[in-house]
Amino acid sequence: MKILRKIAIVLVPFYWILTWLYHRCFDWGLLKSKSFDYPIICVGNLVVGGTGKTPMIEYLIHLLQPHFTVATLSRGYKRTSKGFVLADETSNSEIIGDEPLQFYKKHKNLIVAVDESRVRGINKLLKLNKKPEVILLDDAFQHRKVKVGFNMLLTAFDDLYVDDILLPTGNLREPIVGAKRAQIIVVTKCPPQLSEAQKLQIGSRLKLHEDQSIHFSSINYSENLINQQSELSLNSLKGSPFTLVTGIANPKPLVDFLNGKGLEFEHLSYKDHHHFTEEDIKLLATKKMLVTTEKDFVRLQPKLGTLTFLYYLPITVTLDNASEFNKSIEAYIKGYYSIEAFDD
Missing domain, CATH: 3.40.50 (Rossmann fold)
Structure with a gap:
């Protein structure tokens, strides 16, 4: 398989052109994104898997649930069902996928839904009798049909997206320029004692824009x-x-x-x-x-x-500057609701 991926490097320029054009069509308005007057936070990445989206979604659930009715929406990877499915007591991983099932079983009162069409899924959630007040989109950074209000991009410490190349040889889903769409970039799976010098070096390599912030997280094993x-x-x-x-x-x-x-x-x-x-x-x-x-x-x-x-x-994540991270989420949601400051 590794040999085949190396051989497939001849296809990388074509993949670059196709994905670059796809996203530029949304940027230029040639393809339409659906806007919602509603707080929607997307947690995603530029690569195929392995950046720690699930524990980050759970961090946001813990942060937001004391204040709001929260829903998660994902496509339900490798599920056997189709269309919009709302998790309930009869759900299993084959119906809704393993990560959505984990969210449902672990977090009481959380609304968990799956739909391969994020636009349809959001519309369905907003028609529920007990509709959510905040929606978390899991792994939807490349799904441009929804105009997301707040994008969070994850990249692993030992596998930064700037060190990768596009599919099919590398693991990038789209060109690195796509990182500009994120408001926050989180470098995940960092060593617990990451120095300030290392953080500055990584931030420099990622070439953040003035309106972007960077945070560093580490995994905590029970x-x-x-x-x-x-x-x-x-x-x-x-x-x-x-x-x-x-x-x-x-x-x-x-x-x-x-x-x-x-x-x-x-x-x-x-x-x-x-x-x-x-x-x-x-x-x-x-x-x-x-x-x-x-x-x-x-x-x-x-x-x-x-x-x-x-x-x-079990695992959890620790953020290097959690209070500032939380304030960024709070500032975004305050555009829709009047709320008290989150607990640090």
Whole structure:
């Protein structure tokens, strides 16, 4: 596959032209974007997966829910359903996708919807009896048919978009110039002790405009594993080998964290959003202890039933200057509502 991607570099200029023209047509008004007099925040990236959109969406949910009725809207990647679907107690990952299901199960009173058409999805949400007051668009940076009021662009510390090239050889979905559409750029998955000099260097490399701000976030892994029955300390696994199962774009930070804890494990790595087959489940059912991500857990747990040896490791994100980040979100939403300042 790597060899094929290298060979495909001859196609990169054509992809550049097509994607550049597509976005310029929206900028020039040749293609129309639907505007909504409503607070809509988009969390996205320039690359294919692996930048930490899910924990950032969850950060925003925690920030906004004390003040507003919040909805998330995504396409529901790899779901088997079509059109607009509103999550409810009968939903599973095949109907709405794994990340939307994770949001629904984790956040009480959150409205979770999926639709491949973001315009239709927003219109449907605004017609609900209990309609949301703020909508979070998950992975919609390239979906220009909605004129988003606030764009947040994520890029991973060890894989900055300025170091990449376009598909099919690289992972960029569109030319780097697209970053100009973002109000905030968040460099994710940073080392916890990132120096100010490193931050300035990264900011310089990304060539931000005057109206853009940059923030840096790091991943925090819990010290406890969780399933539907119990919690288990990570330290209790020392000397007890287990199997790590991942179906995410970039499992390296998790693998590095577990190795850093001195734990012994085998790693079964699948593609992002992997659909676990019957053969996969039979193999996993033979393992003594399974540890996975929260996103993978919502796909695996229904297929493995109530087996108590399946756990997930929760994660959160920490922002370097959370109060300023929160104020940026608050300032945008204040254009629509009169609100008190967010808690830091």
